[in-house]
Amino acid sequence: MRARVIYNPTSGKEVLKKSLPDVLDILESAGYEASAYATTPEPNSAQDEATRAAEAGFDLIVAAGGDGTINQVINGIAPLEKRPKLAILPGGTTNDYARALKIPRGDIVEAAKIILKNQTVKMDIGQAGEKYFMNIGAGGSLTELTYEVPSKLKSVFGYLAYLVKGAEMLPRVKPINMRLTYDDGVYEGKASMFFLGLTNSVGGFENLSPNARLDDGKFSLIVVKTANLIELLHLAAMVVHGGKHINDPRILYIKTSAFKAEPLDENFKMMINLDGEYGGDAPMTFINLRQHIEMFANLDDISDDAVVGDPEELEISDAFVKEVESLTNQDINGDGQIS
Numbered sequence: 001m002r003a004r005v006i007y008n009p010t011s012g013k014e015v016l017k018k019s020l021p022d023v024l025d026i027l028e029s030a031g032y033e034a035s036a037y038a039t040t041p042e043p044n045s046a047q048d049e050a051t052r053a054a055e056a057g058f059d060l061i062v063a064a065g066g067d068g069t070i071n072q073v074i075n076g077i078a079p080l081e082k083r084p085k086l087a088i089l090p091g092g093t094t095n096d097y098a099r100a101l102k103i104p105r106g107d108i109v110e111a112a113k114i115i116l117k118n119q120t121v122k123m124d125i126g127q128a129g130e131k132y133f134m135n136i137g138a139g140g141s142l143t144e145l146t147y148e149v150p151s152k153l154k155s156v157f158g159y160l161a162y163l164v165k166g167a168e169m170l171p172r173v174k175p176i177n178m179r180l181t182y183d184d185g186v187y188e189g190k191a192s193m194f195f196l197g198l199t200n201s202v203g204g205f206e207n208l209s210p211n212a213r214l215d216d217g218k219f220s221l222i223v224v225k226t227a228n229l230i231e232l233l234h235l236a237a238m239v240v241h242g243g244k245h246i247n248d249p250r251i252l253y254i255k256t257s258a259f260k261a262e263p264l265d266e267n268f269k270m271m272i273n274l275d276g277e278y279g280g281d282a283p284m285t286f287i288n289l290r291q292h293i294e295m296f297a298n299l300d301d302i303s304d305d306a307v308v309g310d311p312e313e314l315e316i317s318d319a320f321v322k323e324v325e326s327l328t329n330q331d332i333n334g335d336g337q338i339s
Contacts (some may be wrong), residue, residue: 001060003032004053006046006073008039008065011091016064019108023062023089026112032060039069039314041131062115064089064108070097071134071137071275078125078132078292087115087296096135099197100214102301119266123214124198126274128284133274135201137219137286139261140193141227143273162231167208175227176280177264182221182256192227194261195284196220210243214302217290219259259286 003022009017020036027034031334037046037053046063050073053061061084063073077083089193090098090105101121103108126133176191197209202230209220226232231250238245246253262283270282276310 001032001311002058003027003030003034003060004049004058004222005034005036005060005062005064005089006039006049006053006069007062007089008046008069008091011065011069015108016091019112019313023064023112024110026109026115027062030118030166034165035108039065044075046072046135047076050074050079054082060085060087060115062087064111065091067095067097067135067141067275068239068277069276071132074125074134074151074293074338075132078127078289081291085120085294085296087112091190096199096327100135101186101202101295103300114298115296117296117298117300120294121214121291121297121299121302124217125289126198126219127287127289128272128274129280131279132289133198133279135198135275136260137196137271137279138193138273139270139282139284140176140178140224142190143193143195143271173227173229173232176268176270178270179262179264180221180223180261181260182254183252183258184256187223188245188264189225191223191225192232193222193224194257195222198288199221202233208221210246215291216255217257217288218255219257219286219288221252221254221256221259224245224250226250257288257290260284260317261286293327 005027007016007020017038024034024036029285030225037049039049044121046065046069052062054077060074063086069091075085077086086096088101088110089257090102090103092110095105098105098111103114105329126137128137134154173192177190178188178194180191180194181189197212199214200209200212209222212220224232224235226235234247235245237249238248245251261270261272266315272279272284273281
């Protein structure tokens, strides 16, 4: 088996670069013939290399860097019919994806050792137009925050930078008239943000989509109906204190496998945010690609509620349960036999 490490040499104060020999040794121990590629400042460097490695028949791609590097690698392999397995080594600031997969975020070598456990999950990913995203798709004035946080500030302060910038921006948040179409209905009206989540971890918070599953084929859709500053701060406090925001009337919270966002004001440009980066303008259609990429994860530490499992295995399990239920509904005699 062959593995290709695609790493950002400038990510995480060059820790990835320094840890690379140890990472390659771990991959060799796991049975892979391992090699590495350092990304360059060229646009889509990680994405292009991921496509090349996949088409060359590599069995595993290890994406090493921040969420941006991981997003590029996913965009490189998602359109392909034959996709290699994926492992991630977090080296950025927030590392939401690593947090969701319970991969160590403070030690690159420990993160690589997750591969030795040989535990994988077939993860959902999102498609928006011709682009793919691994964690969030969003739109509305609240999402403008991510574009305005300077890269240097993000690298030094991590998601604290988002909080500081967010507090500064809140007074500028305006409601947008939009039409949002999902599996079971339509929301038409004003909102400051819509948000599609694939995991429970966003910007360092694990309560924004508290019952998100990694592989059920459903986005967690959150629509924030209010743009009032006091109400937004109240909702933010509810997120922090146990995810209670999902039951608030100012929030629409549902599960959906497909979604379309359209601004109703022709003069308004609604930018779409995909994994923290600009991903085009609405109208935009989003599709959940169920269990599309097999990823290494620390399943021992992931809640059973967060993973559905293989659809074929679920069908077998459901059939078994139904059979047991049918038997228990029949008369059983004193010898334990069905009469």
